[in-house]
Amino acid sequence: MRGRREKEALFEAIALVGKAFASPRRLELLDLLAQAPRKVEELARVSGQSTANTSQHLQALHAAGMVTRAREGTSVRYSLAGEEALSLWLALRDASVSQLAEVERAARDYLGDEVDAINRDELRARLREGDVVLVDVRPAEEFDAGHIEGARSIPIDELEERLAELPADREVVAYCRGPFCAYAHDAVRRLRAGGRHARRLEDGWPEWQLTQKSHRAV
Amino acid sequence: MRGRREKEALFEAIALVGKAFASPRRLELLDLLAQAPRKVEELARVSGQSTANTSQHLQALHAAGMVTRAREGTSVRYSLAGEEALSLWLALRDASVSQLAEVERAARDYLGDEVDAINRDELRARLREGDVVLVDVRPAEEFDAGHIEGARSIPIDELEERLAELPADREVVAYCRGPFCAYAHDAVRRLRAGGRHARRLEDGWPEWQLTQKSHRAV
DNA sequence: CAAGCTATCAAGAGATCAATTGAATGGCAA
DNA sequence: TTGCCATTCAATTGATCTCTTGATAGCTTG
Numbered sequence: 001m002r003g004r005r006e007k008e009a010l011f012e013a014i015a016l017v018g019k020a021f022a023s024p025r026r027l028e029l030l031d032l033l034a035q036a037p038r039k040v041e042e043l044a045r046v047s048g049q050s051t052a053n054t055s056q057h058l059q060a061l062h063a064a065g066m067v068t069r070a071r072e073g074t075s076v077r078y079s080l081a082g083e084e085a086l087s088l089w090l091a092l093r094d095a096s097v098s099q100l101a102e103v104e105r106a107a108r109d110y111l112g113d114e115v116d117a118i119n120r121d122e123l124r125a126r127l128r129e130g131d132v133v134l135v136d137v138r139p140a141e142e143f144d145a146g147h148i149e150g151a152r153s154i155p156i157d158e159l160e161e162r163l164a165e166l167p168a169d170r171e172v173v174a175y176c177r178g179p180f181c182a183y184a185h186d187a188v189r190r191l192r193a194g195g196r197h198a199r200r201l202e203d204g205w206p207e208w209q210l211t212q213k214s215h216r217a218v
Numbered sequence: 219m220r221g222r223r224e225k226e227a228l229f230e231a232i233a234l235v236g237k238a239f240a241s242p243r244r245l246e247l248l249d250l251l252a253q254a255p256r257k258v259e260e261l262a263r264v265s266g267q268s269t270a271n272t273s274q275h276l277q278a279l280h281a282a283g284m285v286t287r288a289r290e291g292t293s294v295r296y297s298l299a300g301e302e303a304l305s306l307w308l309a310l311r312d313a314s315v316s317q318l319a320e321v322e323r324a325a326r327d328y329l330g331d332e333v334d335a336i337n338r339d340e341l342r343a344r345l346r347e348g349d350v351v352l353v354d355v356r357p358a359e360e361f362d363a364g365h366i367e368g369a370r371s372i373p374i375d376e377l378e379e380r381l382a383e384l385p386a387d388r389e390v391v392a393y394c395r396g397p398f399c400a401y402a403h404d405a406v407r408r409l410r411a412g413g414r415h416a417r418r419l420e421d422g423w424p425e426w427q428l429t430q431k432s433h434r435a436v
Numbered sequence: 437c438a439a440g441c442t443a444t445c446a447a448g449a450g451a452t453c454a455a456t457t458g459a460a461t462g463g464c465a466a
Numbered sequence: 467t468t469g470c471c472a473t474t475c476a477a478t479t480g481a482t483c484t485c486t487t488g489a490t491a492g493c494t495t496g
Contacts, residue, residue, distance in 0.1 A: 007328055010324040010327075010398060012242045013324045014310065015242040017318065017321075018245065022240040052443085052485085052487080052488095055442095064317070071492090075441085075443075076442080087309070092310075098302055100234065103232055241453085270458095272473095275454090289462090292473085293473075294472080
């Protein structure tokens with residue numbers, strides 16, 4: 001009983017989950033699913049790959065227990081498999097930033113110049129005070145799937161034309177998918193160009209959601 | 219600026235870390251390093267693979283920022299790269315258990331019949347009361363590299379011959395490398411065969427160490 | 437039940453990875 | 467210096483992964 005054979009089987013089983021995180025495409029899918037459940041075709045379109053390939057990657061994620069799927073008529077909607085999967089993905093992402101300079105560099109290249117940020121705790125306090133306007137600049141479907149309480153949805157595409165909706169005398173905080181999502185950066189730049197005092201939330205909806213849950217748990 | 223090209227580069231960089239967790243061999247190395255820093259040749263011997271192969275995997279882990287290395291005379295000692303790497307590995311391991319029935323099955327096959335366990339909080343309380351004997355059944359080097367305060371080292375190999383050191387009138391708690399390490403299970407079975415009232419700690423030194431640190435941080 | 441759409445399957449080409457082997461490097465000690 | 471040992475490098479083979487293409491299956495609607 002219990003020899004190297006069994007131990008290897010154990011590590012192999014764990015590596016099944018590790019493999020799920022070994023492909024950039026799959027990570028992009030996870031990142032999207034962290035915002036909202038989506039159909040295969042949507043994921044394919046948004047992530048810019050073929051439907052067949054997307055389906056295969058989703059199946060790999062499913063085999064690793066990281067996503068769940070549900071038929072909806074003629075299509076299939078995939079979701080992140082619970083809080084566990086979300087926090088694992090966020091942990092991997094954060095660890096990769098702090099351990100690999102490469103990631104930080106890639107992030108800078110993608111996000112452009114840094115803009116002023118505010119962290120979750122500070123935002124919570126300011127929301128209690130009621131002296132900020134909180135704007136969710138993600139696509140409307142993602143807002144609908146879940147958002148920070150008190151936020152108003154103004155997708156980044158509509159920001160310029162709806163600028164008038166935002167008061168000029170209060171600070172505006174924009175948030176989006178997370179620390180490596182360009183929407184909030186963009187939004188802040190455009191808001192400032194529009195004469196608003198604006199900052200971005202340091203991270204995004206998934207992180208907010210997760211800390212809310214763990215706060216409730218504690 | 220900032221297009222699909224840059225976004226892909228970002229996910230690719232994160233996937234570098236993901237790849238580190240995609241091989242069972244590398245996971246075994248991480249698991250060993252979570253106990254104590256070790257030289258390449260030791261790791262090769264303990265994990266039962268060739269030195270060259272071990273070296274290659276360690277370099278992969280190094281490239282992913284999960285381990286650090288230090289020359290020591292003619293040899294090289296590898297260590298886990300900080301708390302971040304440890305907690306990521308533990309998170310992956312735990313998530314794989316809760317999301318994949320396969321992992322749990324493999325664990326049962328390897329560990330054999332379940333034995334009574336005690337969790338960290340309960341152990342902490344019992345240690346304060348002083349009514350348990352805590353035994354670290356890992357190899358002595360791992361004990362030396364770090365152990366639970368108040369534990370005594372009795373490597374599993376020496377357990378039978380040193381049974382007399384353990385009082386028969388107090389409960390004995392054995393711990394080892396973690397929830398999937400067979401040592402504590404074995405130890406409890408042998409202790410019971412030796413007439414002791416014994417349980418195992420639910421997890422092991424790495425988990426204890428990590429919660430100690432986060433407690434201190436909070 | 438036929439058409440149309442979505443998702444999955446199946447097969448294959450090309451790339452990447454894993455492990456082995458044998459040679460090279462770097463530090464240590466005689 | 468020379469020899470020795472631990473580690474790394476380099477090259478190779480076979481296995482695995484990724485993406486594409488074209489076919490298939492499942493559901494819905496006319």
